[in-house]
Amino acid sequence: MYSKGFAPLAWATAVTLTTAFALVFFYAPLDADQGFVQKIFYVHVPMAIVALGGWIAGGVMAIKHLRGGDRSWDMRSYVAIHLSIILGVGVLVTGAIWAKASWGHWWVWDEPVLVSFLVVFLLYCVYYPLRFSIEDPDRQARYSSVFAIAAGAFVPLNFIAVRLAESYTHPRVLSQTGGNLPGEMRLTFLVALLGMTLLFVTLWKLELTAKNASMQLKKLRKRARVAA
């Protein structure tokens, strides 16, 4: 049952996210260098972290699917990856907005995390054409899981590589994504991160419930048609 515990989860998400936004605008202090623009980070970075986590979780679920043969794990993997891609669009757009506000350009290559994210995002975009060009449902699930695992292994590798390369040519501009945040900012960031994670799980459960219901319905229709 995918909708188990959905209501409290959704409420927790709403409360946490609202608290996070309130903290961002009423509690967190103004950044000395970047000014008000820095506030974008409280939405941009948690989205990125959750998207990456979602992709890796999708890989783990894919392992479960291949190991046990239970196709429901493939469905869970698919929804996790799909949600992360949507969040990924948000990461890139908010990243571009931040870049424009900080540097005057809609894209900069200076931020290794953002650049690395772009590569990973481009890779995961291929998930859809790969998945939907395979017609046999069993094979579709299996190949998608293989992709999810390989891509999940790729994420940390890519980060390391881009980090090594960019630190070589561009000095690290952003220390905000690191751990050296002053207390109030750190608290705000953590609440935002928690809220984003809860949001992801809520939407994940929501989509799984809808998908599952739709599948069960198809089965019912087939059964009704056969009986008639």
Next chain:
Amino acid sequence: MPALPLDEAGKYVAGAYVVFVALILVYVAIIGTKIARIEREISELVSEDDR
């Protein structure tokens, strides 16, 4: 580049948060249409069964 003055910066920050909220709302809308379709099919099945 020096930090933007508050009113200009405000537009960018607002833009970022608007993007985030818009993404979620669009997603919820899509799931909503999926659920609406499911509801329609269920009522069709029920009416077929009643016949």
Next chain:
Amino acid sequence: MIAAARAILRKDLRIEWRTKESVPAMTLFTVTVYVMFHFGLDRDTLDGELAAGVLWVTVLLAAVIGVSRLFAAEREQGGIEGLLLAPVDRTALFVAKAAALFIFLCAVELVAVPAFALFLLGPGLDGALPELLAILALGNLGVAAVGALVSALAAETRARELIVPLLLLPLLVPLLIACAQATEPLFRPVAGPEDLARWLGLLTLYDVVFVLVSVAVFDYLLED
């Protein structure tokens, strides 16, 4: 497993030797791309980062061609079913295909690298050679492992020619970063390796990860 892998590899190499389909095409492709870069960049010679970048991007794009064709022989003669009916360990199949791709890439580079030195490289290759060979070897290993995996992933899809480049190229980004960064100081007017250990280390990590992942998941592909 080794025996099976060797048998499949020998078959693939024999087919390639007879039909000469992949390697000449890949090699010709690299030279053509050099010419395009000459016109596109409007440069007669390249050195340093530009040279490293052009060389590696060209080689990787040529690799895409090789990857697309890796399972072509099986597909065209219906050999995949034959392979699957026989009790062939999937790992053997992976090793064979990756080894074949590795050998093809080495063959291509035997021509492509000197051609690059001839057409576009400003400083000569002499300062660079031993280190360049190490980079090429580790790089080819990574491309071979990832290429075999991607080729198998795309083998059964309708949109194979589209999926292979879209999948392969992002996956190769860390390898490209490592190879280009390692090669760049070798192509400077005053050549000499710099930070080579770091980039070879990254390459080795990449190779190890993808060989392990590919071997682990290959069993679930091409299985019916």
